[in-house]
Amino acid sequence: MIGLERRWAKDVLSGFAAAGDSDQGDPRPRLVPQPGEVNFLEAYEGMIHNGTFLSGIGMRVALTFAALSPLWLTGRPTRFGSLPGDERAALLDRLLHHPVFLVAELTLLLKLCACMALFRSAGLRARSKYDVSEGDPSPEAAETGSTRPEANRLPVLHEGQVTR
Amino acid sequence: MTAWLLEDSADYVIVGTGAGGATAARVLAAAGHDVLMVEEGPRLGPEDRPRDLLRGMGRAVRGMGTQATLGKTPIPLIQGRLVGGSTAINSGIIWRMPDDVRRQWTDEHGLGWLVDEPEMERIYDVIEEELEVTKTPEAVFGGNSRKMAEACESLDLPGQAMVRNAARCVGSSNCLQGCTTGARMSMDNSYVPRAIRDGARLHPLLRVKRVLRSGGRATGIEGDVVEKGTRRRQGRFRIHARKAVIVSAGVVHTPVLLEASGIRGGLVGERFQAHPGLAVVARFDEPINMSFGATQGYEVPQRSRGFKLETLALPPEMLAARLPGTGARWQARLAELDHYAQWCVQVRMEAKGSIHRSFGGGPAARFEPTARDVGVTQEAVALLCQMFFAAGAKEVYPGVGHLPEVITDPKMADAIYDAKLTRPDFHFVASHLFGTAAAGKNHRLSVVGEDLAVHGIDGLYVMDASVFPTNMGVNPQHSIMTVVYRATERLANARRVAA
DSSP, rough: HHHHHHHHHHHHHHHHTTTOOOOOOOOOSSOOOOOOOOOOOHHHHHHHHHHHHHHHHHHHHHHHHHHHHHHHHHOOOOOGSSSHHHHHHHHHHHTTSSSSSSHHHHHHHHHHHHHHHHHHHHHHHHHHHSSSSSSSHHHHHHHHHOOOOOOOOOOHHHHTTTOO | OOOOOEEEEEEEEEEEEEEHHHHHHHHHHHHTTTTEEOOOOOOOGOOOOOOHHHHHHHHHGGGGGOOOSSSOOOOOOOOOOTTGGGGGGGGGGOOOOHHHHHHHHHHHHHHHHTTTTHHHHHHHHHOOOOTEEEEEEEGGGGHHHHHHHHHHHTTTTTOOOOOOTTTOOOOOTTTOHHHHHHHOOGGGGGGGHHHTTTTOOEEOOOEEEEEEETTEEEEEEEEEEEEEEEEOOOOOOEEEEEEEEEOOOHHHHHHHHHHHHHHHHHTOOOSSSEEEEEEEEOSSSOOOOTTBBBBOOOOOOOOGGEEEEEEEEOOOHHHHHHHHOHHHHHHHHHGGGGGEEEEEEEEEEOOOOOEEOOOTTEEEEEOOOOHHHHHHHHHHHHHHHHHHHHTTOOOOOOEEEEEOOSSSHHHHHHHGGGSSOOOOOOOBOOOOOSSOOOOOSSSOOOOOOOHHHHHHHTTEEEEEEGGGGSSSSSSHHHHHHHHHHHHHHHHHHHHHHHO
């Protein structure tokens, strides 16, 4: 992987949710990565390494589309990484809604890659509130932990399912 | 002269340890036969299954989920690549083969012996007992399944708790990354260790490249030994099969292996079918907490309409990727990850595709949904959106092109039925795969017979969903295990009698 590809990968993947991005007047709380908290390059390299040969090509094509999107979407000969966060996000949003299926689908693959990087960060994952805290289990979790469900007899169900 | 890194032999050599291969090993080993299982992927315990997808999928899922059909509108084909196969990355949903499918196989494909009703019933009972099959208790529904149950009650839909092979499930919502408590009785946690207890052997990390043949008979397999972390080739292996080779490499790789072994033409690789699906996400005012509950706990079977709706609690990476937007707008949605529910549809598509060996040696899959398949999907997405609103959702994200990204009004959900949508509007994923080495009585219309032996080659069997002549409209794991159990019993008994 050459230096340019690495730089593009960092610029583009971080563009989905830039660290310290301005809130643009939106009063809602946001999940914002802290500077240096997320390793986007690790996720990109991991997907290239573990994906199929074709998906590796697809990732690189998608990255090229995104990195050069200031030029081919807006006609501005500007480096993607030099744009402010909201402009990078707007360009990626346009790619996600591109009428050519492959462009939209491959950009979605980049978004998934960015998500893998974001939630690999323990700090960001904790702030997302996705996980039910072990110290504060939901009522169901507490109940389940104390009563192990037993194998019950299978009921009569619909359309050919288990009927014993 | 080739320097073999590994050489071995057994009476029965089984390629693959998913629902088909592990069941064959369980039956043959219990009957006292000398069995050797070969698996391309690693053997992963709960400690090897990290919850973050980057490492978790990289280790357990073939191509990290990027293996896809070719063409303008690719569909990812999700398959496990580890001991236990796809049963080690699925939700353990158990459905008996619907009777209309069983009758069709009997009447149209001459498979009356294979799917004989009393025998199927007997084997279902055995498998359900051994895999601790039970209905998902409400205690582990979690918010995701509970909301679907509420929607069904509100709209008078025939919803039901899923039946799964996870009686001891505590709702850790980690089925896809690997059950952390060992409650799910996937093959790596049930039939593979059981077969080993009965004397079978297991060689993981062997990539089979060819079935060896001599004088019209299968005599073994050969391929590469791969390194666990990098999957790089370490050397070559060869395993001699004294009685038979059983190919259970899955619908994608079984035809590729057959073709690489010189078994081409006819219906090898043809009649590929699937249940492609997609997911719809919705936001509720109250917390849903998808991180607690059965990954899939509730369903709405709609076989007469060609689809099945299911709950599907995905890990945060996949959920986040499904939320609309980028930048600040997306970050605001990410801050509410505990408020989302996700349900999906599996469509029983009529389309038939193919999977053949590509020039580079890997699979080249082709599958294009028909206009009818797209229409069925559209109807299912509309129903899912209506259900979300019936359950109290404030925003629904259909994730379908040419529909609004965010739907906030139930009337907009009703309008989806009449929207003009086409194939590229839908982002499908397929995990239920069928065909490519179909079973049948007529040699010209099938690859294997009702005993699952490959036509014209002695000692070579295919035992996975490749042999299914049709798709089913329900989750296939139980049917795969039952059909393979039936065929392997015959094989075990026949060889014993002959001996």
